[in-house]
Amino acid sequence: MSDIPAPRRVGNAEIIHHEGYDDGIVSPFVPAIRTVSGARLVFISGVTGAPVYHDHPHRPEVFDAMPMDAEGQARNAFAHLDLALRAAGCERYDVVNMIRFFTDIVADQDVVNALQGEWFGGHIPTSTTLEISRLATDPRLRFEFHVVAAASAG
Template sequence: MPAIPAPHRVGSADVIHHDGYDETIVSPFVPAIRTVSGARLVFVSGVTGAPVYHDHPHRREVFDTIPADIAGQVANAFAHLDLALAAAGARRTDVVNLVRFFTDVDADQDTVNRVQSEWFGGHIPTSTSVEVTRLATDPRLRLEIQAIAAVGAGE
């Protein structure tokens, strides 16, 4: 059995592995991340392929330009996550946790995992994926991503 690696620092957090870790397994998440003392936490509301700012109650026509395919929706969602992180003074590597809500995990998870891996460029946060009946914003949406980032310790 491979040795458990010591925690390694990524931004304002330590990536933690435990018994059973195998570096040859390709995974879109790590088991645990511990923030460093002094890090500020940034909580990002769920982002989707839809415009972040939209009317409530929802107006259906606002969502008519949302891409129907998951590749387009996940690209928009990560672009929206970039905007929120930047506004909060955070970077992609500061993200310590994602919660991903899918309306069809079987159809969409592989595409989302690929885009997420490219977007993070080697950084891997903790993550939970959940399948839901539908998302609240519009029934055409297939994915929502919520994030937590740890920013600024030791900087």
């Protein structure tokens, strides 16, 4: 076990570790992130592999062209997340919290974890992962990500 590192600034936030920290453990989350003074929080609606803009009530044919596999849906979801972050004036490293809802954790979590690690490029937000029975948008969706980012004050 290594010493607890001092908070490390990443974008508009500081990464916080506590007692028990071990830099040899590979993990898709950190225990805490503190936003820096003046940062504005950005709340991003759940992103999935489906088109972001779609009709309500939902029409199943709108979702027919989305990938049905975990990798394809994750790539779409991260592309959608990029669009929302950029529109809000944020970068990937500004993500401070990610809540992940899976319909089948065993089948999809490892695939998503690998792509998430690539997408973040070394940045690790706080995170919670849940398994649910289904998502509201379309029953073929496998997961949804809810994200909070810390934007610059300017």
